[in-house]
Amino acid sequence: MRIDVSDLSFSFGVSRVLKNVSFTVGDGEFLGLMGPNGSGKTTLLRCLTRYLPADPKAVFVDMKPLHTLSDRQLATTFAVVPQSSSTDFPFTVREIVTMGRIPHAHSRILGSRAGDARLVSAAMVASGCDFLADRHFSELSGGERQRVVIARALAQEPKALLLDEPTVYLDISGQLEIMDLVKKLNKERSLTIVAVLHDINLAARYCDRIALLHQGRLEAIGPPSDVLTPETIQSVYGVDVAVRKDPFTHGIYVMPRSITTSARKNGARVHVLCGGGSGGPILRQLVEHGFSLSSGVLNVLDSDYECAVDLHIPVVAEVPFSQISDETNRGNLSMIDDSRAVVVSRFPVGPGNFKNLEAARYALDNGKKVFVISGLDLPSVDFIGGRADACLRGLINAGAVEVSSVDELTRQLGVELEALK
Amino acid sequence: MALESGQSDVEPAKGSRFAFFRRNPLLFIVLLFLFLLVSTFLAVLVGTLGPIGPGEPEKISLSDAMYAILKLDGDYPAYYTAVFWDVRIPRVLLAGLVGAALACAGTAMQAIFRNPMADPFIIGVSSGAAVGAVSAGLIGLTTVVGAFTAPMLAFVSALVTVLVVYKMGTVRGKVYVDTLLLSGVAIAAFLGAIVSFLIFFARDDYHQLIPWLLGSFAVAKWSYVWILVLPVCFGVCLVFLFGRELNALLLGEETAHNLGADPEFLKKLMLTTAALVTAGAVAFTGIIGFVGLIVPHMMRILVGADHRALVPASILFGASFLIWADAISRTIIPGQELPVGIITALCGGPFFLYLLRRSRTSGSMS
Incomplete structure (x- = not known):
């Protein structure tokens, strides 16, 4: 699915969080959204999901203006994976994943549609959480929960997956597992992915393109090797980094060096x-x-x-x-x-x-x-x-x-x- | 982490003792429905005159009771029919309706506030109704204008209170549940002071107010049943029909939105429904605590958190629970009627503590 964002601005009261952001996400593309804290990444994602009311003429999905979609159409267009999910209530994993079928429900009185149970099971298998089906969601580890939430997203049968720092609370193996899973879904189902990512190296490794936001503006967009240069990172994050090519993956990786720009000691x-x-x-x-x-x-x-x-x-x-x-x-x-x-x-x-x-x-x-x-x-x-x-x-x-x-x-x-x- | 996942592989889901009902919620609901029918029937037989009960000053035999209930011709005193059809049956039905309304409203409130401690009175219904009912009782409107004045006044003042709380918790059309909760607590405290003040000046009339303040079905009439039946049925159906959306709401408003459920609409609809059925119920019978809090909890332990099963289960069990609580309240002390609120709180208090301990030790609230 193609997403066009053209001249999107958004303000909370007087503070402008997004300023004239324009970009396109191609069908089946994996786009990483990056930028320092407060640069507007999550706000941008929420404008896409209409959780925040953006200018109706600014976002188009497959050439259709976002505001013409009904709530349920929207929920079958985008599925969202948040940073973390929790609930005080004793839902089982299967119940959580079944919630993904809400936008597909035909009738309020009858229960689920025929085939819902099968789709829910398939979604759990695809994200590798089928063995957790009867466990309580609240007793799972962070990585397991993210798999369940991804399964719920798949049960929505969306055209695009939006992820908001899906790995931020996970350890390194959990991060790679979740990102591998997302990449697999991206490749095998040509599911369009827009992911807010904080880890530059994770983004460089998995994204087709990276959009770099800075103070609400789109600073750069393009393949990781074009966007993640020492100069752009210095100007956006204010951090001095070295950018290297990984001899094994041929991807690039970024090493921070110092956040202090050298204070010339008396010029000596x-x-x-x-x-x-x-x-x-x-x-x-x-x-x-x-x-x-x-x-x-x-x-x-x-x-x-x-x-x-x-x-x-x-x-x-x-x-x-x-x-x-x-x-x-x-x-x-x-x-x-x-x-x-x-x-x-x-x-x-x-x-x-x-x-x-x-x-x-x-x-x-x-x-x-x-x-x-x-x-x-x-x-x-x-x-x-x-x-x-x-x-x-x-x-x-x-x-x-x-x-x-x-x-x-x-x-x-x-x-x-x-x-x- | 290895330890954690290793542990959870072995350990079955909590509440697996009741896993059978969780897998077969429909069966559970059918069983609850049968339980409600049996409870209704048995509760009609309970009373001071019997057949179940102390039988003072005389005891109705079971066969006479059956004849009277079915209005068949037979060799029994004529007033037996009145005992059943004018007193007990409307009373049991009213208890069932109020129980269903409170349990259902409690379930909805817990979902809206995403808080297992929420109950139907959390947005000020009970304290608002109390001000109305106590004022009516003290001014003596009941005797002057008619039996419906006090309930009407209680109903209206409950709704006005809810409206104020709602306004406090709403900013530019968006409902903030945390603010709503705090406003509810604050306004309840304020109105509670007014009620205490009124009671203080009521002096000897105070005793007339007790049944209402603690809840009682002694006043039950057919007219009350007829007034309540449609709104309560409509309300509980509405909550049931939005069960899926309530599930989503428990994961947060943004998640609900992303799953195609409009959280603002849902909150407003559920708050309105719960406020109306609760206000209607307490207007007639007074403040019956704990039903709306503990019934959803008990049902969650048995059928799980999915509102498609939880709402019908809570409605059916809430009705049965209050029918039994009322049956106990009118027979446990011969010749005396306890306010039903005492019975529900006596059962509810210890159970609530048990839940609290459970949530402390298991980490998740059921």
């Missing part, structure tokens, strides 16, 4: 000399604590390089598997010149990147504060016969500060940069 920068994966944790933690960073010299395929790029840290890079060239080294040294402090991580040192240690010496000689992550007592990562260890010891003797952990480094750097004020 810290240069991190790292490599071989040793720098990632340092870079991440320092960014989270608001330090302005640069990094070098890193080979392009190094995981530290990817980490630095992800974090939008300026990085002096060298082509993969190559020695540090003189030109790159000059770039690195000029970065050090612009920095207030230099951090030397415990990276594996070989002939190719020995220049990074020499750069640390250069920094010390030029009056920069140098921090060395300790670990000389750990198994050596020196691949050039002791020269690297000797160089590190030399640094410490010449005044470099040895720190035992990233936490201590963060603390000491904080003190150092504070002293600048």
